[in-house]
Amino acid sequence: MARSEDRGDGVEGPINMWVADPYFKTDEKIIEAFNYAVANGCTHYFPARGFDGHVLHRAIAQYYLDDMAVQVDPLGEVCPTHGAQEALSLSVQATTRPGDEIVVPEPTYSAFIDKLEAFGVKPVFVPLLEEEHWKLDIDALRSAVSEKTKMIYLCDPNNPTGSVCTRAELDALSELLKENKTVSLLIDECYARILYDGSAHHTLLDDRGLLDQLYVVSSFSKTYAMTGWRLGYLVTGRRNADRIKHLSEEYNGGVSYAVQYAGAAALARCSGSVRSMIEELDRRRRVMLGALAEVKDVSFETPSAGFEVFPDFSAYSRHTVRLASELEEAGVKTMPGVKYGPSGEGHIRLVFCAEEAPRISAGISRISEHLRARRG
Numbered sequence: 001m002a003r004s005e006d007r008g009d010g011v012e013g014p015i016n017m018w019v020a021d022p023y024f025k026t027d028e029k030i031i032e033a034f035n036y037a038v039a040n041g042c043t044h045y046f047p048a049r050g051f052d053g054h055v056l057h058r059a060i061a062q063y064y065l066d067d068m069a070v071q072v073d074p075l076g077e078v079c080p081t082h083g084a085q086e087a088l089s090l091s092v093q094a095t096t097r098p099g100d101e102i103v104v105p106e107p108t109y110s111a112f113i114d115k116l117e118a119f120g121v122k123p124v125f126v127p128l129l130e131e132e133h134w135k136l137d138i139d140a141l142r143s144a145v146s147e148k149t150k151m152i153y154l155c156d157p158n159n160p161t162g163s164v165c166t167r168a169e170l171d172a173l174s175e176l177l178k179e180n181k182t183v184s185l186l187i188d189e190c191y192a193r194i195l196y197d198g199s200a201h202h203t204l205l206d207d208r209g210l211l212d213q214l215y216v217v218s219s220f221s222k223t224y225a226m227t228g229w230r231l232g233y234l235v236t237g238r239r240n241a242d243r244i245k246h247l248s249e250e251y252n253g254g255v256s257y258a259v260q261y262a263g264a265a266a267l268a269r270c271s272g273s274v275r276s277m278i279e280e281l282d283r284r285r286r287v288m289l290g291a292l293a294e295v296k297d298v299s300f301e302t303p304s305a306g307f308e309v310f311p312d313f314s315a316y317s318r319h320t321v322r323l324a325s326e327l328e329e330a331g332v333k334t335m336p337g338v339k340y341g342p343s344g345e346g347h348i349r350l351v352f353c354a355e356e357a358p359r360i361s362a363g364i365s366r367i368s369e370h371l372r373a374r375r376g
Helices: 028-039 055-068 083-095 110-119 138-144 167-179 208-213 238-252 257-269 271-292 320-329 357-375
Strands: 078-081 101-106 122-127 149-155 184-188 214-219 232-236 348-351
Touching: 028 257, 055 078, 055 232, 055 257, 078 083, 078 238, 083 110, 083 149, 083 184, 083 214, 083 232, 083 238, 101 110, 101 138, 110 122, 122 138, 138 167, 149 167, 167 208, 184 208, 208 214, 232 238, 271 357, 320 348, 320 357
Parallel strands: 101 122, 101 149, 149 184, 184 214
Antiparallel strands: 078 232, 214 232
16 A cells, blocks of 8 residues: 555555554664764674673663662673563573463463464463453462463563553562462563553562562663664573573674663663653554544553553454454554454554554544444
8 A cells, every 4th residue: 555545534645553663763862872882893793992891781770770779780680682572582492391381461462472382382371351451360370370381471561452560460470479489470561661641660670589580571672762773681580691691692692782882872861752752652642542532332441551552343343353454455554453362352453653643543533434334
């Protein structure tokens, strides 16, 4: 579908509500830091003379100390990775073997579900409680843990629902881990700083007694509009970290130092641009929510974090792959909810990070018009 195509609403081309890529410019301070490192010799296996080889490790540890009052050992417990994707993959590989099980509260991040098939690991899905704002069902999680369970995966803040775990939910997970010492918890915190309406994100890294059972993953992609830089990290206990570092080195030799240097600059110097981006994202979120509220027989929970809204379209169709295809033909690219787990069926994920507010309004109008026409 060509971008120049106008569907009679004054808006050109297809409207992107499917890729959670924040279409904001990477902060110039990050780009300048990268260019400085490259210009001063950081183009080899190791950083040039005069550069701190662990600058990113230290910056990550400082972030946790400043923002969460959590102490992390920068050299022993922090692992830079090629995006959160590598961190998630290495965590699974370090913890499981084919035939093992990972308990997965869902709906959840679709790419993680896809990974498990590649590793020969069985996902054991546990539905989130949609009627309670997508809360964890702790009793169901406890029942899902078996002798084959090696890990629980938690996307918090959640993609696609935008829900954020309460302190009480995390405390309940902590107790579950203490009851099951051979089970690890992999927490995907990529949206931890993109919060709305006064929401707060909590972490289990403040419990040092759990560290050997925790794999906490984050990314620079969402918070700093750095999706193309491929930079993430993992925080875990020292023994786990040693294993992760070994695997990472065997696969790809580690993350480019110039990119790490840029990431350290992001953490240390770019809080202002992060705040500005979140303010604009919040404006777009409100535009999308206001428009969706006018669509007949579509319900949704207000997201407290992230880039996504996850409306329920089941009054129109329970087959969201088909419905998403129809919406693309109508000029709006979306993601079918079933991609995020069985409980996602009947829902469609819509992102508000990739288009400006007028195009978001036009996109919801196109969806509404298609649904009306569909019903006749």
